[in-house]
Each structure stands twice: as structure tokens, then as C-alpha cells.
Amino acid sequence: MNKLKLGERTELLKRNKKFWFLSLIIIAVVLFAIIVPFFTKGSLREMGKVYQSPSNDHPLGTDKYGLDMLARMAMGLQNSLKVSIFAALISLSLAMSLGGLGAYIGGLVDESINMILNIIIGLPTLPLLIVLSALLRSRSLLLMAVILGITNWAGIGRGIRSQVLSLSERNFVDLATISGKGNISILFMEIYPNMLAYIMVEFVGAFVTGLTAIVGLSTIGIGPDVVSLGKFFNMTITDQLITRGMWWVFVPPGVILTLFAVSMIGLASVIDEVLNPRLRGRQ
Amino acid sequence: MRLRALIDKLRSPFAKFTYKKVAFYGFAVFLTINTIFFVERAMPSDPGDVMVRRIVGPGRSLTPLIGKHEGGGGGQSINLSPKMERLKNIYLKKYGLLKPLHEQYTSYLERAFTLDFGISYWKYPVPISELIMQRLPWTIALLFPTIPIGFVIGNWIGTKAAFKEGKKGSIYYYLSIVAGNIPMYWVGMILILVFGVQLGLFPLGEAYSQSYLGPQLSFSWFIDALHHWVLPFLSLLGFSFGGWAVGMRSMVIYEMESDYVNLEKQLGFRTEKIRQDVQRNAILPNFTAIPYLFSGLVSGGLMIEIIFGYPGMGMLFFNGIFSQDFPLIEASFVIVVFITLIGNMIIDILYGVIDPRIGTGYVRE
Numbered sequence: 001m002n003k004l005k006l007g008e009r010t011e012l013l014k015r016n017k018k019f020w021f022l023s024l025i026i027i028a029v030v031l032f033a034i035i036v037p038f039f040t041k042g043s044l045r046e047m048g049k050v051y052q053s054p055s056n057d058h059p060l061g062t063d064k065y066g067l068d069m070l071a072r073m074a075m076g077l078q079n080s081l082k083v084s085i086f087a088a089l090i091s092l093s094l095a096m097s098l099g100g101l102g103a104y105i106g107g108l109v110d111e112s113i114n115m116i117l118n119i120i121i122g123l124p125t126l127p128l129l130i131v132l133s134a135l136l137r138s139r140s141l142l143l144m145a146v147i148l149g150i151t152n153w154a155g156i157g158r159g160i161r162s163q164v165l166s167l168s169e170r171n172f173v174d175l176a177t178i179s180g181k182g183n184i185s186i187l188f189m190e191i192y193p194n195m196l197a198y199i200m201v202e203f204v205g206a207f208v209t210g211l212t213a214i215v216g217l218s219t220i221g222i223g224p225d226v227v228s229l230g231k232f233f234n235m236t237i238t239d240q241l242i243t244r245g246m247w248w249v250f251v252p253p254g255v256i257l258t259l260f261a262v263s264m265i266g267l268a269s270v271i272d273e274v275l276n277p278r279l280r281g282r283q
Numbered sequence: 284m285r286l287r288a289l290i291d292k293l294r295s296p297f298a299k300f301t302y303k304k305v306a307f308y309g310f311a312v313f314l315t316i317n318t319i320f321f322v323e324r325a326m327p328s329d330p331g332d333v334m335v336r337r338i339v340g341p342g343r344s345l346t347p348l349i350g351k352h353e354g355g356g357g358g359q360s361i362n363l364s365p366k367m368e369r370l371k372n373i374y375l376k377k378y379g380l381l382k383p384l385h386e387q388y389t390s391y392l393e394r395a396f397t398l399d400f401g402i403s404y405w406k407y408p409v410p411i412s413e414l415i416m417q418r419l420p421w422t423i424a425l426l427f428p429t430i431p432i433g434f435v436i437g438n439w440i441g442t443k444a445a446f447k448e449g450k451k452g453s454i455y456y457y458l459s460i461v462a463g464n465i466p467m468y469w470v471g472m473i474l475i476l477v478f479g480v481q482l483g484l485f486p487l488g489e490a491y492s493q494s495y496l497g498p499q500l501s502f503s504w505f506i507d508a509l510h511h512w513v514l515p516f517l518s519l520l521g522f523s524f525g526g527w528a529v530g531m532r533s534m535v536i537y538e539m540e541s542d543y544v545n546l547e548k549q550l551g552f553r554t555e556k557i558r559q560d561v562q563r564n565a566i567l568p569n570f571t572a573i574p575y576l577f578s579g580l581v582s583g584g585l586m587i588e589i590i591f592g593y594p595g596m597g598m599l600f601f602n603g604i605f606s607q608d609f610p611l612i613e614a615s616f617v618i619v620v621f622i623t624l625i626g627n628m629i630i631d632i633l634y635g636v637i638d639p640r641i642g643t644g645y646v647r648e
Contacts, residue, residue, distance in 0.1 A: 119311040122574040122627045126582030127600065127619045131319065131612060134604050155575060212466045216586050219468055222604060233468065237590060242475045243487055251476075254469035258461075265464045266457070269529075 009197075012274045019274070022267040029260045033078040040071030051241070054248050061248035064235045072227055073253055080218075080228045080257075083145045084210035090149025091156055091206045092199070096192065099157030103164040104187050114161065120154035129213060133222045144217075144224045148210050155209075156202045163198055167191050197275040204268040208261045215257060229253045300635050308628040315620050316395045319613060320388065400614035405606035411614045414599060419618065421490055422595035425515055426584050426622075429523045430577065430630075436520075437527020442562050444528060445535035456532060463525025467583035471518035471590040478514060485514050488592040515591045522583055526576050527569065534565035570634045574627040581623050596622075 013019050047066040054061045060069035102113035132147050133139055167173065168191060176186045192199065217223040218230025219237070236242060236250040292298060375381050382390075394400055400411040437459070444455035479487040491498070491508045498504065538544065538561045547557050585597030592598065596619055603611035 115307075118307075119314055122311060122578055122624060123315060124578040124581040124585075124619060124623050126585055127616050130585075130600060130604065131616050132322065134612060135323065208464065213582075215466065216468060216582075219586065220589060220601060220604065233472070236472060242472055243480055245476075245480060247476060250469075250472050254466070254472065258465045258469065261464050261466065262461050265460055269460065 433523025441531025
């Protein structure tokens with residue numbers, strides 16, 4: 001295959017308009033989640049009237065507790081992003097160490113890991129998450145991230161496994177084997193750097209799945225103890241806000257969540273398209 | 284002679300493939316059931332404490348009962364007064380949690396495989412199996428149609444996205460990315476807001492009008508139920524066809540570069556004909572993604588039911604969590620996993636029917 005050098009690849013990405021557009025959206029959303037809470041810390045202590053419609057004081061209205069929706073939403077977004085990025089890191093490291101290593105070692109280890117992967121992939125994640133977090137006594141962000149990471153790694157594991165399988169047939173891996181490097185060092189120093197783009201795409205996928213899942217959990221009422229985007233959806237269900245027409249509680253969080261999720265997946269597919277020679281011919 | 288033919292049929296490669304699949308899914312079911320058993324027992328939450336807490340009242344710390352106030356954090360280690368301790372033990376005995384682990388395990392397996400989960404605490408004298416029998420049909424009615432319909436729409440859009448040049452193709456592509464990644468529960472809320480509240484075209488939730496006291500075997504009831512079914516169904520459909528379309532597009536692009544397409548192009552085949560051939564070949568690899576898609580749909584379906592108040596398994600789960608009815612949660616989980624695995628098994632075996640190479644062992648898994 002016509003392999004491109006790293007410099008050429010980044011050059012291709014830099015010239016891609018979609019790449020910049022989507023990156024800008026993502027950066028804007030992340031900055032919103034990081035910066036806004038700094039300025040709105042004070043307003044999170046002022047409880048006003050509940051479920052006020054948007055006004056000058058509260059550009060996005062107020063929520064169930066009479067708190068400013070804009071401030072709460074930024075805080076909730078920040079927490080949701082924290083959990084899901086940490087969860088994605090956990091899934092990725094599990095997938096890279098178990099799925100990848102199994103594929104590289106081969107034999108019975110690989111067979112059994114692959115079988116477990118296939119089973120977990122077929123299981124619905126949300127019910128498992130629901131049971132796990134319903135059984136927890138306290139749900140800190142860290143604990144939620146761990147649960148999410150553990151339940152969410154199989155899909156990536158399978159992808160990484162098949163990539164490692166195909167890459168380990170390549171010449172440079174043989175070369176490294178001859179020069180006497182160990183299995184783990186070949187995997188992490190030779191194979192993974194060569195599939196960086198793929199790993200990145202998988203990471204983004206896990207990040208977005210995790211984000212949707214954690215917000216979903218809070219929507220049912222068993223998310224993290226602190227505010228997350230799902231808390232607003234939870235209020236929406238329990239207080240029947242849709243029929244009461246109080247759109248400002250559930251529309252803005254959904255818009256920002258969707259915007260972020262779709263841009264992330266779009267970005268991943270742009271990266272995939274640019275760096276994957278078979279798809280690139282179509283630009 | 285007929286017996287002979289039957290035996291031959293049972294020993295054919297396809298039959299062997301089917302046994303293998305059934306064995307795999309049987310093992311998967313067994314593994315999940317075990318996991319939930321051990322996870323439950325490894326978790327810090329104690330059903331006895333939960334029951335006692337329900338008597339004391341929600342949100343109140345248990346420590347004041349023994350006169351020692353530790354202030355805040357009522358969740359950590361709970362020291363119960365002797366009275367409460369006795370009460371807790373009664374509950375634990377009732378749950379069968381005081382028996383040794385291996386006895387608990389065998390009785391749990393028995394309950395799981397006979398699908399007899401005892402009596403619900405949420406709706407006290409009603410057996411859980413009865414609750415599930417009431418709820419399950421609704422979930423099935425909601426989930427199963429999304430697969431074939433999503434398949435048809437997804438194939439159509441995915442092929443368009445791959446074939447149409449330039450802007451038009453990207454529009455189809457981005458449409459499918461958006462459809463596949465927008466959180467389903469939020470789509471549901473927006474659909475209720477727009478079509479239910481603003482336009483008043485569809486009911487706001489539940490599975491049938493309250494004027495019918497229960498499901499009936501009449502035409503008007505069926506129409507009413509269908510009317511209630513449309514919005515939750517539509518909320519799930521996007522995810523279903525979006526995922527298909529994205530996979531379909533990349534497979535079509537991949538197929539477009541293969542030798543047979545080049546040959547057909549050189550021979551001057553009509554584009555329509557080439558498209559048909561490519562489409563047919565591109566569908567197959569996508570089948571392997573269905574288990575992933577289906578388990579996603581099951582998860583999304585649970586959320587959608589909660590949003591719409593649709594009386595399926597998701598709603599049952601929700602009720603179980605809110606009333607801390609652990610046997611009910613456990614049962615709902617096992618059933619949902621059963622549905623997912625059975626659905627996946629059917630798809631897997633169908634895949635063997637559609638692609639004969641898989642069934643005859645031509646392609647090693």
C-alpha cells in the first residue's frame with residue numbers, strides 16, 4: 001500500500017476544510033464547558049424562581065431549583081465530558097492491552113479473548129450500566145468513569161485486534177522480531193504507532209458513546225451525584241416539562257450534546273478518510 | 284430412508300454452523316447470568332440495608348437510630364441498632380441471602396432458567412414473570428421493526444452517499460452521521476415537543492389511550508396503539524438507519540475499486556447495473572455489524588420507553604430502580620439480555636443462509 005509519511009498526512013489534514021470546521025465547533029464547545037463555570041460560580045448559589053423562561057437575567061431561564069440554566073448547563077457539560085473522556089481512556093487502554101496483545105500473541109489467549117469480546121459486544125451496555133450504578137452507594141465521577149470504561153471497551157477491542165492482526169504480518173514487524181525485541185515492546189513501539197490514526201478514531205467513538213451513555217444514565221436518575229447534562233432531561237421527565245412547554249430546560253442541553261457528538265464523529269470520519277488511502281481517492 | 288435424509292441434513296455444514304452459533308449464544312447467556320450474580324454480591328450495596336432504609340425513610344441516615352450522630356455522609360458504613368439488625372436479618376433470610384454462596388448460586392440459576400424471579404416488591408403480590416409477560420410484547424413491537432426498516436432506508440441512503448458525486452453525496456453522508464449519533468432519547472423529546480405538543484398530531488406518550496382500560500382485540504384499539512407507536516418508533520429509526528448507511532457507504536466505496544467493477548465498467552455496463560451488483564456485495568459485510576447495532580437499539584429502546592412512558596421492559600427497569608426492587612431489576616436485565624442475544628443469534632444464522640460461504644465453513648471466523 002502507498003504509505004504516507006506523518007508530515008504528508010498532517011499536511012493533508014491541514015488543507016481539509018471540514019477538518020477545521022469541525023475542530024472549531026469542538027473547541028468552542030469544550031471552551032464553553034471550561035470557561036463559563038469560572039464566571040458563573042456565584043450565580044450557582046442564587047436560587048430564584050423555578051422554571052423561569054429565558055430573560056435578561058437568565059439568558060436560558062432557570063431549572064428545577066431556580067438556578068441559572070446557562071451556568072448549570074456549562075457545569076453539567078464539563079462533568080459529562082470529564083467522565084466520558086476518562087472512561088474512553090480506560091476503555092482504550094483495556095482494548096490496547098487485552099485485544100491488541102491477544103492478537104499479537106495469538107493462539108489460545110487470542111481465541112479466548114476474542115470470544116469474550118464477541119459476547120460483550122452483543123450485550124446491551126445500558127442495562128448493564130443501569131444495574132451496576134443502581135447497586136452503587138455513592139456515584140462519584142471517577143467511579144462512573146471506571147464503570148463506563150469497563151463496560152464499553154469491547155467494540156474498540158475487536159477493532160484494534162483485527163488491525164493488529166493485519167499489521168503484524170508486515171515486514172517491519174518481522175524486522176523487529178529478528179532484532180530481538182520482546183512482544184510487548186514490538187506491540188507498543190512498532191505496531192501501535194503505525195495505527196495511530198485508527199486508534200484516534202476508535203478513541204473518539206468510545207468518547208461519544210460514553211458521553212451519550214452517561215447522559216442517558218443521569219436521565220434515568222442514576223448518573224453521577226453531581227450535575228450532568230442528563231439531570232436536565234431527568235427533570236424534563238419527572239416534572240413533565242415537555243407537555244408544559246418548558247423547552248429551555250431540555251432543548252439547549254440536547255443541542256449542545258448533539259452538536260458535540262456529531263462533530264466528534266464527523267471529525268473522526270474526516271481523519272479516517274484523509275488518512276485511509278482507499279477512501280481518499282474520492283475527495 | 285427418510286431418517287437417513289434427516290440425519291444427512293443434521294450433519295450438513297450449515298447445520299454444524301448453526302449448532303456452533305447456538306452453543307456460542309448459550310455460553311453467552313450463561314456467562315451474563317453468572318456475571319450479574321457475582322457483580323451483585325461483590326457490590327457494596329446490601330439488599331438488607333436497602334430494605335431497612337426503606338422503612339426508615341428515604342434520604343435519612345441510619346446512624347441517628349443508635350443515638351450516635353456522625354453528621355453528613357449517611358452512605359458509608361452503617362451500624363444498626365439491634366432491632367434494625369434483626370429486621371435486616373429477616374429480610375436477608377427472606378431473600379435467601381443468608382444461605383451459603385453455592386446454595387444461593389444454584390437457586391439463582393434455577394430461577395434464571397425457569398424465568399421465575401419471585402414476587403415484585405414494587406407491585407407487591409404480582410409475580411415478576413407476570414409483569415414481564417405484560418411488558419415484553421410492547422418492547423418487541425417497538426424494537427424489531429426498526430431493524431428491517433432501518434436496513435432498507437440505510438442501504439438506500441448509504442448507496443446514494445457513495446454514488447452521488449460532490450455535495451449531494453456528502454449531504455447524504457452527513458445526514459446519516461447525524462441520524463446515527465444524535466442521542467435517541469433527545470430525539471424522542473423533540474418529537475414529542477414538535478409533533479405532540481406543538482402540532483398535536485400524535486399522542487404525548489403511553490401505548491394506548493386511557494379510555495381503553497387495557498389491551499383489546501378490536502380494530503379501533505389497534506389503530507390507537509399504532510398511533511401511539513409512531514413517535515417512539517421514529518426516535519429509534521434514526522439510529523438504526525444512520526449506522527447502516529455509514530457502513531454501507533464505506534463498503535460501497537470499497538467495492539467500487541474491486542476488479543469486477545472495473546471489468547464491468549470496461550465492458551460498458553449501465554451504471555444502474557453496476558450499482559446493483561455493488562450494492563448486493565456491499566450489504567454482506569455490514570451484517571456483522573448488526574449485533575452491535577441491535578444492542579445499541581435495545582439500550583436506546585429502554586431510554587425511549589422511559590421518555591414516552593411506553594409500558595415495555597425499559598419502563599419496568601425504571602420502575603424497578605425507583606422502587607429499589609432488586610429482583611425486578613435482575614429479572615429485567617436477564618430478559619433484556621435474552622432478547623438481545625436471541626435477536627443476534629437469529630441474525631447470525633440468517634447471515635449463514637444469505638452468504639453460503641459462511642455456513643459451509645469456507646470462511647473461517
